[in-house]
Amino acid sequence: MTSPLAAPEEFRPALLAILLRDLTAEGKPVEIPVRGISMRPWLRDGDRVRLVPMTAAEMRVGDVVVRVNTAGPVIHRFVGRWPSRQGWRLLTKGDGASRLDPPVPADELVGRVVARVREGRTQRLEGAGMRLRGRARAAVSLAAGLIHEAWHRTRRRPDPPDV
Numbered sequence: 001m002t003s004p005l006a007a008p009e010e011f012r013p014a015l016l017a018i019l020l021r022d023l024t025a026e027g028k029p030v031e032i033p034v035r036g037i038s039m040r041p042w043l044r045d046g047d048r049v050r051l052v053p054m055t056a057a058e059m060r061v062g063d064v065v066v067r068v069n070t071a072g073p074v075i076h077r078f079v080g081r082w083p084s085r086q087g088w089r090l091l092t093k094g095d096g097a098s099r100l101d102p103p104v105p106a107d108e109l110v111g112r113v114v115a116r117v118r119e120g121r122t123q124r125l126e127g128a129g130m131r132l133r134g135r136a137r138a139a140v141s142l143a144a145g146l147i148h149e150a151w152h153r154t155r156r157r158p159d160p161p162d163v
Helices: 011-025 126-154
Strands: 030-033 048-052 065-071 072-084 087-093 108-120 121-124
Touching: 011 030, 011 065, 011 072, 011 108, 048 065, 065 087, 072 121, 087 121, 087 126
Parallel strands: none
Antiparallel strands: 030 048, 048 108, 065 072, 065 108, 072 087, 108 121
């Protein structure tokens, strides 16, 4: 017999997205852990980030956003929009990653990062200076990602696994 508190056999990203959206919409402080190195040096494995609710229409280039896909939450920088047959998709990329993320639909978006918690200290990531730094980082990140994609397409090499 399995316990109702046992780990689920199947990860349900849609339910996680709903939970995160509901908590942020109620104004509750929501913090999630950072796992991985794709946002280094800005975010490190083990940091925590604080979220606020946000829609795709409110997103600005340079914002660090949280989206939920089949693998779980993804914390990456919003670098632009991409046209597709299904409408505009969001382009995100980890600051420390070489490749752009595949364009994603707006319904994967659950919030924007407004603070980083590291070693018990909270650093707010809002304000004019942080927005300017975020936009600059997004421009560099987008250019690097597009150059990387063009290089691999001209060299006809298979794409390496994502970071």
